[in-house]
Amino acid sequence: MSAMVPLADDVSAFLARRARWSPLEIAFWIFAFATIWLFPGKYLIMKDTAILALFALSLDLILGYAGIISLGQAAFFGLAGYFSGLVAKYGIINEPVIALVLSGLVAAALGFVTSFLVLRGSDLTRLMVTLGVSLMLGELANRYSNITGGADGLQGVTIAPILGLLRFDLYGHTSYIYSLIVLFICFVIARRIVYSPFGLSLRSVKGNALRAAAIGIPVKWRLVAIYTVSAGIAGIAGALLTQTTAFCSLDVFSLDRSADLLLVLIIGGTGYLYGGLIGAVIYKFLQDWIASLTPQYWQFWIGLVLVVIVLVGRDRVERWTAALRGAIARLGTRLMARPASLGSAAPDGH
């Protein structure tokens, strides 16, 4: 067929286009890094937001891309949190970046081991099993208070300067930039994963596991793999919290922490990676703002906002903001001045 060559180009261009950074995404990250200069008084809350966003990203990877619902991400967050605190306290590994990577690996190892429990059963079973794992770890941390400090938390942690150069300061300047960079790096890795053949196969497993197996996809191993990666990222988030606060307490394992993540993803949406990030920003700043208005009843208002979000539905919000997002995208496309040939490879080309 004469259309063979153009069709092949069309196919690879189309597949590649999915993975291209859109102007909206670039704008998002430029703004994210601009906050370092724009809001110097807000470092602490912005740092907490970045950590929450990273933590939510880890849940989005399994929930939004593989359909695994979990109430136990805190297990990985907490384990890595204590691990990074302990290695710093006892001077085993002083350099924070190395400790951070190792903490992630430790959490990933726990994720790998527990993934086999999670793969059994349906959504409800998964909720219970993941919750159970994090509760058990929390109790272990409580029981071995000689190591973890128990209810008083892990005291006496000092975090050495990053790469031996950058000291953590009192205002959170270093820790915010550090957290933001770690978030960005993890995001790029996650983004790369979801646009790879592996990521596509995850979406197929989520969409129809029966058919995925029928085209030769080893469903179980794909889920084990993404659960392990997700645990590693959750662990990095936990280690970041310990490193930037020089403290770790039992609440890293709490159910609240895992449940907050689900709220964040309800606000931001799942399955497009930015849900956790946008959700974390809205959640944190809403919490901060409402708490300053009514310190006692802020949870009531957060609850009300969530109910409203669910009632309105994200579809409608997407429709309302479509015009705005389209305008930004068009502006961005014009600014970036793409070659015209790509625009002409539209689906109606045949």
Next chain:
Amino acid sequence: MPILETIRLEKRFGGIAAAHDVTLAIEQGARHALIGPNGAGKTTVINLLSGVLKPTAGSILLEGRDITALEPHQRVRLGMARTFQINQLFLDLTPLETIGLAVSERLGSGADWWRLVGSKPAVTDEIVEIVERFRLADVMHERTAILPYGKQRLLEIALAFSCRPRVLLLDEPAAGVPEAERQELLATIAALPAEVTVLLIEHDMDLVFSFADRISVLVNGSLFVDGAPEEVARDPRVKAVYLGEELDA
């Protein structure tokens, strides 16, 4: 040696035998049809062959190798793929992505996590070939959920074909396809490469008799008659089972 064999295959659900003592031999390159009235156990047999169900007793041999204990994805890797009677597609993906999935998986790059989708020319070339063979080029960028039913049915077969099977199991490929889209589908099935062995389950006797070179009749979970189309068409017992259905088309 037959390419696919079942030996005394048995599947019981509680007290009911959905498949009973099914011994079937499918020859290399055959166009073999499995027919029978509703509830005869045809889909059960396909589910057993593809590994969706595990048999209560008996065994399955693919090219002489016992695959009875293998998982569905392992059977695909050994060269046997299936379609489903009710579409089992990835509704949120496009046909392009769907076929890309199966092709990547077969070429061993399905687990690559750092390479971007579509960056491997071998995968792209094969996607193009399949998209054209199954006449999906004009809809390949649409979400599968919004495709016309006939196109979804084509994609159902294209997806199984993307696994490059030596044995292809088709479970009622023409079921529910409106007349206008039917010819395209039948032509595509007729044009499957001769070296691919096809086991077809079908209710449509026109399709069965125009396509098959061997027919097995399943009744109440057991093999009833097994032979060339003209023998089966002449068999009075088969006519009795199909009460009034036109067999000698």
